[in-house]
Amino acid sequence: MPNKISNPPLDERSNFLRSLVVRALQGGNRGHIGSSMSLIEILRVLFDDILKFKSNDPSWEDRDRLILSKGHGCLALYALLADKEFFSLSELDKFCHNDGMLGGHPERNKIPGVEASTGALGHGLSIGVGMALACKIRKKSSKVFVIVGDGEINEGSVWEAAMCAGNHNLENLIVMIDYNKIQSYGFTKEVADLEPLVDKWKAFNFNVSEVDGHNIEDIRSVLKKKSSKKPLAVICHTVKGKGIGFAENDPKWHHKSNLEDSDIKDMYKSLKAEI
Amino acid sequence: MRPTSLNCVYELAQKDERVIFIGSDLGPGVLDDFKKNIPERFFMEGVAEQHIVGMAAGMALEGFIPYVNTIATFLTRRCFEQNMIDLGLHRTNVRLISNGGGLVYAPLGPTHLAIEDISIMRTIPNMTIVSPADANEMRRFMMQTIDYEGPIYIRLAKGYDPIVTPDDIPFKIGKALKVQDGNDVLLVTTGITLGIAKEVSDVLKKENINCSILHMHTLKPIDEEALIQSSNEVQSVITLEEHTIVGGLGSACAELILEEGINIKNFKRIGINDLFPSGYGSQADMMKRNGLSVENVISTIKTFSK
Secondary structure: OOOOOOOOOOHHHHHHHHHHHHHHHHOOEEEOOOHHHHHHHHHHHHHHOOOOOOOOOOOOOOEEEEEEHHHHHHHHHHHHHOOOOOOOOHHHHHOHHHHHHOEEEEEEOOOOOOOOOOOOOOOHHHHHHHHHHHHHHHHHHHOOOEOOOOOHOHHHHHHHHHHHHHHHOOOOEEEEEEEEEOOOOHHHHOOOOOOOOHHHHHHOOOOEEEEEEEOOOHHHHHHHHOOOOEEEEEEOOOOOOOOHHHHHHOOHHHOOOOOOOHHHHHHHHHHHHOO | HHHHHHHHHHHHHHHHHOEEEEEEEEOOOOOHHHHHHHHHHHHHHHHHHHHHHHHHHHHOOOOEEEEEEEEEHHHHOOOHHHHHHHHHHHOOOOOEEOOOOOOOOOOHHHHHHHHOOHHHOOOOOOEEEEOOHHHHHHHHHHHOOOOOOOOOOEEEOOOOOOOOOOOOOOOOOOEEEEEEEOOEEEEEEEEOOHHHHHHHHHHOOOOOOEEEEOOOEEEEEOOOHHHHHHOOOOEEEEEEEEEOOOOHHHHHHHHHHHHHOOOOOOOEEEEEEEOOOOOOOOOHHHHHHOOOHHHHHHHHHHOOOO
């Protein structure tokens, strides 16, 4: 399999969005760092260029649906939702607080813009399939995007859902795999090797694209292509912890609690953002 | 009871465009008319119970009312997390119709006996659990499932059970059915055990022992008021369930009676003990072997202190 990582430098907007993640990490003094940083460009392209939404009317009927099935990457989602004014940026400072709206996994009905409460892995794709079928029954043009993690797709239920999506030719369903190659314990290659991953999704009747998950142009062009009669799987080759130099590709930075002030300072420094 | 339940889904689907049917590789021919006439809302998916529960939740979040049907054990044991999160936490309007609640699949052995489904589902906040006694009660109940908020677990007993419910008392989800008054022993039933209770009562009446019968078709939310009132009128309470005695009807009644400080002399849960029932045979055979018989209920009552 070709390694699709071209590793482009992060631009100002990507660094800014990451600084929002760091702001929430500081607020909660904890969080899934690596798992959130690998998601930033995927979510940025979705919210900037692809998704139909109204942040002042989150349940607008004609919106596209986005489910972050790997709920532990929620800090990246919160950064984008706050940036798009679904809620105030100051909510990030109350991440995981007693009176905060934003918890360690996203919850529907509490957070505007969150379509499903996720965190227990392997649920989001089935829910997305249900939503995609519902849109088809109602003859609506809305699309359903589901972001899954590479560790997450160890779950059998993901493949039950994939089999069903392929069988129903759900061309309005797009699965994006955050393939950062590291799960909680260590490298996916060692814990539960996913390869050949392209073949797996093809075998389940998906169209498959591979992209550099940090290359804005790359992601955008794949998502802007006209859909054919199959669901689409976009394998996004990403770097766990992307943008925080010392956390990149290090399983120890999957999740951290009791963050020191110096950790936060170092993260901002790494992003070249203002402290 | 099973054909009635599924036919009701078709009837409801004809009236209401939100109704969807989802089966998991059921037998050939199930709801053929539904499939023929409303194909866009008929789904027969593969052997993938976890997935169809999540898929149903996704449809419900979009405003549909999916009725999911397959074997009880797979809908409860296997899908527990989907039931808890996709249905309970999201409070989705999904209806789970479970085939073979209790000992229906006796010949198929322990992998297919759904004798802890009620305990499992009771732990899920927002979940409603209904276990009708016969096809008539099933029909009265099913018609109320459209305009009801939150997920419902529907326990099907075997088909063609005798009709034991009175048809002059209207059905209401969450409202227990007082089938008979009496001041000696209260028999609390759910599902087809109502039939046993009525036979027990008929026999004991001749011996001047008067049974009160409270049919708890809705196990959650349990009708606390009816149970408190009925328990206050008797010396002894017996719960009858085609289910383990751990965590089901008997447990729910014991919890309430004890916490309310109701003064009764005797309390007994009759159901399946905390074990895997052995042997095969018919549902009726297995019920008898596990104490769910008229004779065992009567002999239990006769051991009670006065």
